[in-house]
Amino acid sequence: MTRVHGEAPAGLLEAFWAYERALMSDDLAELDRLFADAPDTLRGAAAGLLVGHDEISRFRGGRGGAPRRTILEVHVRPTGPDHALVVATTRLERGGHGLQTQVWRSGPQGWKVVAAHVSVPAPAHDPRIWRVVGDPLVRSLGDGSLDGETVAVKDLFAVEGQPIGAGNPAWLEAAPAEAEHAPTVRALLDSGASVRGIARTDEFAYSLAGTNAHHGTPPNGAAPRRLSGGSTSGPASAVALGHATIGLGTDTGGSIRVPAAYQGLFGLRTTHGAVTVGGVLPLAPSFDTVGWLTREAELLERVGRVLLPTRAVAPPQDLVVVPSLLALAEPDVETAVERFAAEAGARSQEWDLTDLPAWREAFRVLQASEAWRAHGTWLATRLDTLGPDVRGRFEAASAITPEEADTARDQVAAARRVIRDFVGDRAVLLPSASSVAPRIGDDVGRVRDATMLLTCLAGIAGLPALSIPTTTGEGLPAGVCVVAAPGRDLDLLALAARDDRLRR
Template structure:
């Protein structure tokens, strides 16, 4: 029998509390919605962050798949009045460990309802949504340099000596060989003084921008609780955002560094195509694949560049331009945040004719898909059922592309690359890193993906470097400002990001 301690409970309070507990264990979403107060002021918090408003809390519950099984050991009641009370429940999780739930209840005409709740459970020793394997560290530094004391979260596409490459798919991991040597980027980072903290989750074969891996779940987004992490460098981004590692090593084919950077308020760099060797990295679409990385501050982003990028002296960024037609491709809240950044930089407006953009995006999609099938079709042809629904759909579409369609798309990509490089010239172009803030968990990311690719494919088609600088909407949700420059100007973008961060310091 559960002990009830403290003040005498007002009439009906304990009945409402136990109804809530029953609904929670049964994942009865309708009952949980009824027992939480309606309106925009209801609160629910845990270690991942604070959710504000009944609607946001309801969406979170709908996307999490139920709460961990537990039993209630003690209930402590403190009554403030006949209509307000504090209830603290001490719980024991079925998987082990003690937890605590603190709730503020209010009685109205429709009975007792939760106004605010905070949930505390034992932190997992290993969050399998973020990590495939971790160590203390997994790989020690092999040298000393600008990254002394830093730790790296390595996307599960890079070879790490002594480990297989899992590519976000359990069936692939099961048959993957142990890698005898590290990928070039991993070797350079450890040689520069960094330790590898572990290997992080990715969307399957890196063929997504969402981070919602069907097998391992969605890594948390601590900067925007209840929203997706962004992918496909999802685990690396979340590891950095959570403070588990200081550097997130990833890849960017169609936005897989820039999108999670925007969604989680991080700095991120997609490098010039070919600037950083991809030796030891599982390919998706080699014509677009690039190495990239994420950090919480601009200075470290640049120091990683000192280790991985060609040793070319940076040139000053003399002209920063914003294109209204590109801003218009983003949601209004994100466009306003990016435009505010451009205004602070006194960036002039320059109109572009984007009449070919949709055909460019389609050429990017087809050319990427044809290469993805060339990279993985031989293995997947009889194993498509091992993929989650979204990635499977993309590979099925890729398998159906004819040689003629692939050839036409490749020619359009070549033409688009030339045009985009001419448009960018020697300037830096300001545009949104993603078309929106991170979508809510459980929402269909399909439309968001298409809208974001209209923005991110420009750097991909051009083979251009792009740095994502964190900013926020008026509502405080993280989003990203993407700065795109000519090939080889990676260090120029990094120097600009560092200078911008210094200007913001009080």
Template structure:
């Protein structure tokens, strides 16, 4: 180690604090202020407060030992320390720290941490191969790879639905789901089966059993669910196509949070056989890609010919106002040529409430027989939703059905053959440490996403970027059966 007075002691004090998860000491040993840096494979944290929040939510670092250290003294006040580390579980890594002496003590002003790469990231994948399933034919998707949400049947594998207990009891599937078979038949390979939120009953991606899949476009922020693993796999470059589902926004939310293109198809346009349901009245097949051209190619494989042609592009000030200022500012440049229309935003809360009652009742009808008596296999957030679902009365369901049907008719009548622009989500991806605020974000986002869900309409999420360089999404909702053309319209709009 360096002979710089006190540096050796400060380095080992940091290492002891890290291994004991002494948050107070760690805060003291990292320099205060907004320019302090900490980076790892997940991304860069800027500022002492952001670093402190990350440490507080992490629950401690993996146990390790220091193998060797090297020091370069930069000047009288700065020194660079490089330490080779070895995890107790195996594998070597490094940590590089820039220390500064302020006259009284040493503190870290910048740190970078690397560890041995995992065989695969269990937050993203349940099972993965090279490939897991080869193509069964050739066609428009030759050379593409697919991350399949863990709700779809893949022959020879089980459906895990994001729950270890479900996976343990699941039988081996004997045939592929139709959507999976379609992609394989068009030349795509199946890279692996990707994580999902428990029974797809979430929009966050924060699976209580397997962890939150990483969001490489917005590090230390949630991935978005419930097509969380498939979205992260595409965003990370592990696969080119993320096959998922969208009931209340589970394609559009991760697409917006991770800067991807995403399509929720017209309800019933793509067969759902071999797909574990959540709420069949709203469940749809969907997919994510990194560019619109591939989004369209997948559509030509899985979708029927369009039954409708999208017309004029419109937007509504009231809908745009439901998004945070940074999201609204990011999407407004793409709305400047859209015709302004009125949209009754004051009814959205009642429409969403009815949607959620029907969704809950159908979710319990789909899975209550298995969950009854074992709700403790679920994480707290999803368990709370199923507890509510179990209590929906026939009278409540009938009233909600009536509201949903009226809302569906009004949405389709107001839209007609037009294309409605609105935010894909109400905000950028929340921080992974902001678990307490996720329910409010979920509701504010579903005020927007429920329109396509209730209407049974196709929706494309187009990636945009905020002034703070965070991903967000602009959503195009089109008439039923206009899916292919809607993808083209979205690509044309984004190219302006």
């Protein structure tokens, strides 16, 4: 029996229990009716604040129902002639207790919720972020510049004693335990860092959204209820949420830069071949690179000094921004990057990018051909184990002929020369992604295509690309990408660390 404390105004408890029944049955229409239809209606939770009836309704429609629970106690406190505060304690079916606080207002259509806050215990292990996690999972193997840092390792890297899961349960089930750490993992451990855990990835790293049909979408630590960005989605979420300080991942077509932009992180895609990909499950070897994400530029640079070849550092002095590349982004992101470029003293530089769509298509074809070469033998009879988006890409990849792949390879080589000639000794600023993080449930096909026009440039040319966090006018995370010549990774990291110190 639920205990009710306090004197409830007429009709309030009936409305409260109607809301509870609608919540447990996922009756979206009734839930919408019982929340005030106003632009200032509020609903808050650990994941963030929703403002406005329409935003709240949108969230409910995409979550698939609320956790099952039982109301234990209800406390009612009238706060005026037509307002009342209701606080309810709950017992969750999955275990643990929760708290629900609501402000109700009485009007011509009865009692309506005008503000609500829900508190439930967070799971000890969020399976959207982690495949396996420890305290730590692997302890440091030495002392050095990364003492005390913790690493979320993308589920493509070999971690001794653990299988590589690649974001796909069928692959994980058949995968053997790794006999030794990938060289990059070992280098971080030797420098004092520990491995917090193995973090989720989009299946076989063949996506930019961050979604996974088997494990869900890792939460976006900077923009709740928006996509995390992929395929280094789990490590990015772990870093943004403070579960780890370093996210170790890969970038083939933007898989470091996009999650960095979506979640307000610093992220580096390294020069192709500058950091070994030994012990890393491949996607497309012509483009695969190692990268990492952090919340601070200084730590990003420290990781670079561990993993990158030692060399003298000379931060780029000539910064340029290309108007035709800015125009590929949504207006809010374009404005944010323009503002950043102006503050950084970048000058405008025109570039004839008539061939960019053809370059992007050549990149897509060659990437797909290599992805099928890497995984086609295993996937040929197991495509049904993949989520719809990734399955569609592998099915298309399986149809690419050797002749088409050879043509694409020649086109990529020609484009590489053009891009490297333009970059020269300069640093080119462009959007890291074409938009802010889409809302979970949005159609991301158009966003992916637009973003790939931007991210493919560094991929095709094998260049280092650094994503620096900025914000739009509405306060949403976005990324400024700085691209430089091959081997200038440490120069970019020094530039970011210097500018970050100046901005603080």
